Amino acid sequence: xxxxxxxxxxxxxxxxxIKRTDQLVAELTDExxxxxxxxGRNSGTYLLGHLAAVxxxxxxxxxxxxxxxxxxxxxxxxxxxxxxxxxxxxQELRKIWAEVNEDLWNRMKSLPAEEWLKRHTxxxxxxxxxxxxxxxxxxxxxxxxHVSYHLGQMVFLKKK
Numbered sequence: 001x002x003x004x005x006x007x008x009x010x011x012x013x014x015x016x017x018i019k020r021t022d023q024l025v026a027e028l029t030d031e032x033x034x035x036x037x038x039x040g041r042n043s044g045t046y047l048l049g050h051l052a053a054v055x056x057x058x059x060x061x062x063x064x065x066x067x068x069x070x071x072x073x074x075x076x077x078x079x080x081x082x083x084x085x086x087x088x089x090x091q092e093l094r095k096i097w098a099e100v101n102e103d104l105w106n107r108m109k110s111l112p113a114e115e116w117l118k119r120h121t122x123x124x125x126x127x128x129x130x131x132x133x134x135x136x137x138x139x140x141x142x143x144x145x146h147v148s149y150h151l152g153q154m155v156f157l158k159k160k
Contacts, residue, residue, distance in 0.1 A: 004113040010137060011109060014144045018101050021051070021151045025097065028157055030090040037153040044157045045090050046081035047150045052097045053077050055104055058143060061120050062136050064107040069096060108140070116140070 025033075025048060033044035042050070053072035059065045067073065075085045088096060116137040119128035128134065 002113075003117060007113040007116045007137065010116075010140050010144070014108070014140060014147075015105070017144055017147045017151065018105070021147055021154075022098070022101075024151060024154055024158075025094060028154070032157045033090055035157055037156045041153070042081045044154050045087075045093065046076065047154055048090075048093050048097055049076035049087060051147055051150055052093060052100050054143065054146065056096075056100045058104055058139065059107065061122055061139055062108070062111070063121050064104070064111070068100065068103070072096070111136075 028044060033048060036043050037047070049072060053069065053076040056067045056069045057073055057077075060067050072088075075083070075087050079085055087093075117132075117135050119125065119132075119134070120136045120139050123134055
């Protein structure tokens with residue numbers, strides 16, 4: 001199987017999970033997003049901010065550019081849902097989510113297949129030499145699983 005085909009499969013999986021998440025986020029009301037996905041767990045709003053922050057940070061990790069919203073990472077990755085930190089409104093998070101993913105998608109789909117097999121920016125050349133499987137493609141696969149996991153949690157908000 002060619003590296004081009006492998007990359008295409010991975011990018012298609014990413015696109016499918018983003019579209020599914022987009023659809024769910026569009027269906028959920030602000031009130032539904034504000035609810036916890038399960039008792040004592042994160043709210044949908046927090047998960048939306050968390051995913052937007054992680055995807056925004058992928059630009060840097062993949063060497064595609066700078067994060068546009070580094071403050072999101074602080075609020076939604078470094079700290080938990082009930083941290084008390086000031087965060088954007090649900091409406092702002094919806095816009096940020098869409099913007100971050102559109103921008104990231106446009107950058108990712110233009111990356112040549114060969115680039116996906118190179119080290120990501122959080123790896124040193126020495127570490128990459130020891131473990132070349134920790135490449136940009138592995139980041140994409142990991143983050144695709146990550147969004148799928150949180151999408152599964154957020155589905156529970158539809159029943160509330």
